[in-house]
Amino acid sequence: MPLAIFDLDNTLLSGDSDYLWGRYLVELGVVDGDDYERANAQFYEDYRAGRLDIDAFLAFALRPLRDNDPADLYRWRGEFLSKRIEPCIGQPALDLVDQHRRRGDTLLVITATNAFVTAPIVERFGIRHLIATEPERDGTGFTGRVAGIPAFQAGKVTRLEAWLSERDEDLAGSTFYSDSINDLPLLERVDHAITVDPDPDLAEAARARGWPMLSLHAAPE
Secondary structure, eight states, X not given: OOEEEEOIIIIIBSSOHHHHHHHHHHHHTXXXXXXXXXXXXHHHHHHHTTOOOHHXXXXXXXXXXXXXXXXXXXXXXXXXXXXXXXXXXXXXXXXXXXXXHHHTOEEEEEEEEEHHHHHHHHHHTTOOEEEEEEEEEETTEEEEEEESOOSSTHHHHHHHHHHHHHHXXXXXXXXXXXXXXXXXXXXXXXXXXXXXXXXXXXXXXXXXXXXXXXXXXXXXX
16 A cells, blocks of 8 residues: 655644643743753754754753653643644644545654654554654663664655565655655655645745645644
8 A cells, every 4th residue: 555654743733743842841840941942942943944953952852751750751741732732733634644544545654753742643643653753761761862763854764764674565656745844855755745834945845846735734823
């Protein structure tokens, strides 16, 4: 069955779950508010501009997983999903996923955001398969380090190729939806690249390559 691959943040979601999770931790008082918020915003700006230092960002983003009790983390995550993520899930995105489901396509989300944050979001869309940046675990807790290759930029291609090899599948007939210039390496590998409310750099690349531009999110008021 052909693959229907979706980026998550600002593609299926009308927001960035990594950035929003950081802001939620600030609201809870779990992290040092001013410094953390400032760093979180700068990393997000760097990501949007295609210049993110992924190693520095992950050292920052995974630290709260290391520093807090897993029971607290899972409770906070449940609240976060209800309060911050559910409002970012729009009917057009749900309809797009369902359209591919009815076609019989294999549904997959591939995201740079870590799996602790994204796994329940992907389940909310009814998608079984997820390739995400994996936080390293130590028993029931987290070490604050990354396990394996982050699913970011060319790393998405590497992780996807490994996933396909394990399943003895390929990219024939595949479609990938993304909003971000960071996903250009994977967009150039699939059979059907479709941009979703693309950032300015990706919009320019899409026009040059003749890729469709789809909007799933209402423009901010």
